[in-house]
Amino acid sequence: MRRRRGTRQPAGTGRPVAEAAIVGGIAAAHVVDHRLVPVRFHLGTHLASAAAAVAAARAAGASLDELGLGPARLRAALRRGVLGSLVIGAIVGAGALVPRTRPLFTDARVLDVSPGQVAYTSLVEIPFGTAVYEEVVFRGVILGLAMRRFSPPGAIAVSSALFGLWHILPALADREHHPATRTAHPAAVVAGAVAATTLAGVLFGVERVRTGSVLAPVLTHATTNAVAYAVAAGVARRARDGIVLEVA
Template sequence: MSSAVQTAGDRRHPARVATIGVVLALVGLNVADHVLAWNSLWLGPAGALALLAYARAAGLTWAQLGLARHTHVRGLRWAGAVIGVVALGYLAGILLPQTRTAFLDARYHLPPAGALMSAFVIIPVGTILLEEVAFRSVLWGLLSRHARMWQVLLASSALFGLWHVLPAMATAAGNQAIGAAVAGLGPFARYAVVGGTVVFTALGGVVAGELRRRSGSLLASMGMHWATNSLGVLFGLLAWRLAS
């Protein structure tokens, strides 16, 4: 083995160890949120800050984390474009009776004030902040040290999909369209919902990761994440009004 190859291997080993450490931390955060039911409004920011501190201690720069100042404007432009596209798609979805039921999620059958609180506070602070910092910032940066870009994209997206296993277990009971779609599967309905959610969110992770890669900014993927989740609540509010 040449000294150059050995040196490269020596550099990759600490990065792999640091990556494993982040994955284990994410498992703990996921259990704390969905099993122990800790308040995500403090768990999300606290977890995000801890992960960023860990990444900085591991030697990652702000640019490697997608948070460099010179990328903010480009990231916001990408985010704005994605938010516009998602908003148009959701609007078409609720205007069509055939697809409107997909927005009738019992978890978000809220009064207007509650929907606004969920869309602009609870979801961004309790969910998006932690997930984006975890998967498209810290994990992305650490993986980039010892893997090729396509491997970074696929690995971070697959882990993002698996992150949603626990919350997916309650989805069939809360969403009319999903519940009806799997009703004929009997005892296997929950497994179908969980598997479908993992695949769907992993694909979403691929799109978010590609936005992160192209823009160089975490703000781009955060914009997409906010659009798909928070706009879903706001348009869901409208869908419930149309269905009543």
């Protein structure tokens, strides 16, 4: 009998030890990546890690549909992902025009980046090195394996909590580059980042479960990060050149 999309597999399905090893391997690779691998290699290492996670899940018996990688739901996922991307892009873009939220886009690392680098980062590094990587790992592999053990809401909660913890190291690394967080206590910065990314993980997880595909959250995730990066670069350049954006 074909299992209905969004339902849990019967208890005992899968290999718990293998599934726990996959999650542990993903976490270990993340720590090594942040601590030892130069940033210029992250696009390659991230895609390799995502591919390895999928291969490991497949070896543990997961199907492509379980991982949100099957072809059947791509059209519905594309529609939802495009809609989500348009909404998120508009919200993020508008945030740069509001004086109260504009400081959130301040980042010393984008002060002197060239237009070509902005385009490459927005169109290549972020979509593939961040969105594809994290969505395949979390909304694909981890969420897919969690749905063998829990109901869809429970699986979303588990994968989202892990997604929040995943951002501890990035939050610590980014802290010095933002005026809003530079003087804050590291624990406060980490707590805020974990809470925000856990919530984002829930939203991405709902997209994935409703469409049955990681394509929708990949598109929404990529748009959120890419637009935020491009806006941050624009805000930094205008601040450097003495151009002030205001909303009446």
